[in-house]
Amino acid sequence: MTRDPAPGDGAVLSPSAAHLRQELPADTDVLVLGGGLAGSAVAYYLAREGVDVVLVEREELNRQASGTNAGSFHFQIALHQLTAWGTDNVRDRLLAEVRLHAQAARMWTELEQELDAPMGVHTTGGLMVAETDAELRLLVDKNRIEAEAGLETQVLLAGELRAFAPYLADDLTGASYCATEGHANPLVSAPLFALRAQQAGAEIRTHARVREVVARTPAGTGFTVRTDAGTIRARRVVNAAGAWAGEVARLSGLTLPLRAEGLHVNVTEPREHVLDPLVQHIGRRLSLKQSGNGTFIIGGGWPSAPAPHPSRHTTRWDSAAGNMGVAVRVMPGLADVRVVRMWTGVMAFTDDLSPIVGESGAVPGYFTCIATTGFTLSPLMARLLAEHMARPSSRPLPPEYSPDRNPAGRPAA
Amino acid sequence: MDGATGRYDLLVVGGGPAGMAAATTARELGLHVALVDERPSLGGQIYKQPGEGFVVRDHAALGRDHVAGRVLIDATQRSGAHVLLRTSVLTLRDGDVVLHTEGEPVRTVRAGRVLLAPGAHDRPVVFPGWDLPGVLTAGGAQTLVKTQRVAPGERVLFAGSGPLALAFPAQLHGYGVNVVAALEAGPPPAPRDALRLLGAARGNRQLLLDGLRYRAALLRGRVPLRYRRIVVRAEGGDRLAAVVHAAVDSGWRVLPGTEERIEVDTLCLGYGFFPSVELMRVAGCALRYDEDLGGPVVELDEWMRTSVPGVLAAGDGTGVAGALVAVDEGRLAAIGAALDLGRLPLPAARERARPLRARLDRKRVFREALGRLYRVGPGVYDLATADTVVCRCEEVTCAAVDRAAETTADVNVVKGYTRAGMGLCQGRSCQRQVAARVARRHGLRLAEVPTGTPRSPVRPVPASAVADEQLQDGGFFTRDA
Structure with missing residues (x-):
């Protein structure tokens, strides 16, 4: 529901x-x-x-x-989880975490019923795109671990991706799709x-x-x-x-x-709805989606400039520029959409x-x-x-x- | 710009009276200066030059403004300052100023000193029907008339208050617009007030004469001028058809049984101004609260420095006091910048500043006296009803704001629950109204309600202009603990 x-x-x-x-x-x-x-x-x-x-x-x-986060459900294995890729204990850890993600996915679909109120839960599906052949191979490896842990994902090759998501750049090499990803209203x-x-x-x-x-x-x-x-x-x-x-x-x-880090988020003016899934990138920092009211929310892990509580971390323009650079690269139609607001949120990064x-x-x-x-x-x-x-x-x-x-x-x- | 370093001594934001005066003075002092303004021409709001082809019925009503404006614009263009038009400042931090010129990629320039002279915008007043087509701010009407050569309507009602209230209908009438009546929420000038103003006005004869001239121009044009009346609601289907107005007490609270209805197709609102403090807030400048100056105003020292090192401010953006004060403040800020940059020794700076300070003191006394006469009454926040839309961008009603205020006295939280202030205008229109409702619910004074967290960019900007694909990510996901 x-x-x-x-x-x-x-x-x-x-x-x-x-x-x-x-x-x-x-x-x-x-x-x-x-x-x-x-x-x-x-x-x-x-x-x-x-x-x-x-x-x-x-x-x-x-x-x-x-x-202050963007409200996305991240169930697929993300770029930052692949840092020590290849060793056995990393594989075990990833398996355990993906099992947790699959459990979280089921839980989010039931939460609105459990709490008996709207939370803006949308199971839109999520794409994690690749720009190079090496990134595509990473998606294939990632897909095997996810399958083993019980999270259903599917690798789309370039042509399939173009048919599935024609609004994305036509030179992407592929993507991995997870039907249970989506977002809620934070x-x-x-x-x-x-x-x-x-x-x-x-x-x-x-x-x-x-x-x-x-x-x-x-x-x-x-x-x-x-x-x-x-x-x-x-x-x-x-x-x-x-x-x-x-x-x-x-x-x-x-x-x-653990340590605290501030992340950067951008939001645009509202536009006609074109983008259903959450879009991430296996090789670069990107999280992109279109919300119910038509705005695009764009983040993915770009830093902010620290400031002690109660001040908010301030936004860094190079983060805005880099973040929008990836976003426009992956979805060229964003080029003329205006960015109206940027903010930061400080989150816990466990070691x-x-x-x-x-x-x-x-x-x-x-x-x-x-x-x-x-x-x-x-x-x-x-x-x-x-x-x-x-x-x-x-x-x-x-x-x-x-x-x-x-x-x-x-x-x- | 110095191509080698991409650096200016002084970057002035705003091409109105304060900014132009600052740029010309800074050039006289030998500084390397840029002046940015988001409009296509210099002049700011007050010195916007008349649209060609308009019948100027009454030159007196136009005031000396456009003459004075022409002089300043010419001086700025001759000064050697680098003028960047159609250019907005998106954000600034540590001497880096992020600029966006229409149609170009965003760029960052460095400046030894930044002077913020953003001017003021019309105070939004929220009442049932305020969002109907045909209801516009005086500033909006003025822009239509001055630059687009478009009269705002066939039958125009003006409603407002404050020192400049009569200037707008007088100007509109002067441009040939059919102003059917002018409503002033404040009291008619009493002889006692005139004496008080005269007492404050040594050396300010010209300002006082301006006020009298506006009034005389309206009387000559037989425009009915009614005091102590405020707009209660605007009526109409697709667009404005009629306005209901009523008498108010000294706190601008509506007196029951005094409502009158007038059929008009245009309502111009001029309930004073808010300083445009968005850039100052984004820069982190300390603000204080002064309702007479329009709400939050920036803290300044004697050289117009804000609390943020390297950032100065001048003009109506620091508290609304009009073009004459703005010009002198701009010049003073330029001297302050030259002093800070080591380009002018302190004794010389003081010497240059002395006549400016003397004039500013006299003008400020006069403006303060005038301001006290035209203080905004708290009743201005009581006109909205439950289903009145308070945030136009996100279509949030007063009732929704009130419900959110049940859970919190923090406007940021109210914003999160209602989306009020999250739209294109970033809350410029609704934030005072939202704060006023929060204040009332929690028994606070308006000044005690902290404003929402400021956000960049201060103006919307296309994603492609922001995007820089060469930038690598910050990498903190992979940092070793």
């Missing part, structure tokens, strides 16, 4: 300011740190499991990567999770920046967390602070294997680009829920984590996503 929220006309599906600014409760079982997609979804799935949960967000809900997804969490019993608080997370002794007896909105005692905490998860972890003496989801061995009761391809994977990661926290023995989490998988993840001396 596909339903589009009607911007401007429909109800605004988010907790009200009256709820968000209430006093912070004194105690809870689980305290979620971060009001983006991951945190809101963790709060929802925990509340649905009957767990007592409070979420704190330092500013407004959904203001960072969750609300502006409404996390707030909807937050609203449903609240309705299931969770307490959501904004303008509650976390200042201190102290693990009480003896270990495992919980945490005292001081925020700008008051102090709260929690038996367990979930760090879902995205790009700032490293900073938040350091409050508890933990080091997470191995795999999610960090699980419980810290060093600080019992301290959980993390962080993913690099966060919009695509966060609802799934949040559900797996919440189910594990509600029923730890029957729902183990994959050890390869443990926050302890990197030696640097041990507490600071």
Whole structure:
């Protein structure tokens, strides 16, 4: 089922300011740190499991990567996952991740029904194009791994691609097509999770920046967390602070294997609908799609100029120029379409680009829920984590996503 | 441009009074200067030259503006400044200015100093029917008349307020347009006000005379002039057919039972101006809030420097004060730039600036006195009803904005939920109205509602003009930890 929220006309599906600014409760079982997609979804799935949960967000809900990304579903193996191509453990890791992607694909098709509201989910299919023969060979290899992991993709040769997508440049050597790719609306997804969490019993608080997370002794007896909105005692905490998860972890003496990077996104004026699928590139940084209102949203991993929070990262013109260069190269019809707005979003890049989801061995009761391809994977990661926290023995989490998988993840001396 | 380095001493943005005055002064001081403007000719809004073939009925009503404008334009063209027309600034950062000239690829130039003199735009006022064809801003009507030789309609109603309110209908009438009435939201000038203005106006006789001349021109033309009345709504199917207006109190709140209806095909709105602060915001300049100057205005020091190193600002874009102030501010900024670049010693800069500062002080006192008389009343934000479209680009109603404001006091979040301000105009038209509704819902003063995050490009630009296929990606996906 596909339903589009009607911007401007429909109800605004988010907790009200009256709820968000209430006093912070004194105690809870689980305290979620971060009001983006991951945190809101963790709060929802925990509340649905009957767990007592409070979420704190330092500013407004959904203001960072969750609300500033382009909303694409990235299920195919991407350029950045192929960096150490050819070695056995990379192959195993890719297989595991593609299985996760296939699971996320199924989940996104059911989310609007589950949350009983439109999220702008469109299963449009996705093309990953190749410009050279070498890139096409990479697509063929990639296709084999995806098939083995249960993600259906299909390699189109040049002529087939021209017939399938006549609006793309006619000298591309081919593309890989994944029918389950598409997009959702990032502006409404996390707030909807937050609203449903609240309705299931969770307490959501904004303008509650976390200042201190102290693990009480003896270990495992919980945490005292001081925020700008008051102090709260929690038996367990979930760090879902995205790009700032490293900073938040350091409050508890933990080091997470991740860093923050700002990405660049462009949007154009609306045009008549011509482009159905999401378009990516196997060799260059591109993500291109046409939204329901006709605008083209173009990104794919071009950098922005850092600025400390609460300032937004500023856009870099060379990123705009390079990003539009690839876009116009792949889809020449974009040439006369006007770019109206550019923005940046800061996201978490884990060192191995795999999610960090699980419980810290060093600080019992301290959980993390962080993913690099966060919009695509966060609802799934949040559900797996919440189910594990509600029923730890029957729902183990994959050890390869443990926050302890990197030696640097041990507490600071 | 210096071809070897692609670098100017001073890049002036805006070819209106402030920009032209700055460019000519900077050239006199020996600076290497570029002046960019997005229009096809110099002059800005106020000095737009008359369209050929128009019957000029009343030269007095045209004012000295186009004469003064011609003089400045000629001086700029003779100055040796490199004038780049049909050129927009898309963004700027650290002395790099990204320019787009119509039909050409985007290019980046470097400048030792950048002076922003973008001018002002009409204050949008939102009421039921404000988006009907036939309703236009005074600036839009003025452009039609001055450059296109097109009268905006057969029966034109003017509604507005502020120091320049009467200039527009007087000018339109002077150009031969049938102005059926002029409505001023502010009070009629009382003798006490005239005395106050005279007190403030030492050395400003000319400005005061301008005001009187506009009024006299309207009276001569038998254009009914009505004070303390505001537009309540515009009616019509495909286009404007009638306007309902009503009396207001001193806060511009409508007095019940005073509505009147007048059949017109054109409504020109002149409720004052907003400084065009988009580039200053994108550059990161510190702003303060002054409703009398049009809302957010840039912070400046005594040499017209903003808080961002290397970026100066002058003219109506720094707070609406009119062309005469703009010219002197532009000259002062040019002196400031020369001083910063080490091309003028401090004593010489002070000496040159002294007469400008003296004039600016006198004019500002006068403008402030005038501004207080014509302060915009808060009732201007109460005219819209639930189904009034507040953001025209994305067709967002007041009701939708109000629903979003239930969840947040942050205009960025409201923008995300409603798309208000995400369209082609980047919120230039709707952001004050949205902020006003957020302020009311959360019991804040308008000044307490932070403006939305500024976004580049400041003007829409074709993808092909942006695209540079030679650029390689940033590579942070593959960076080693």
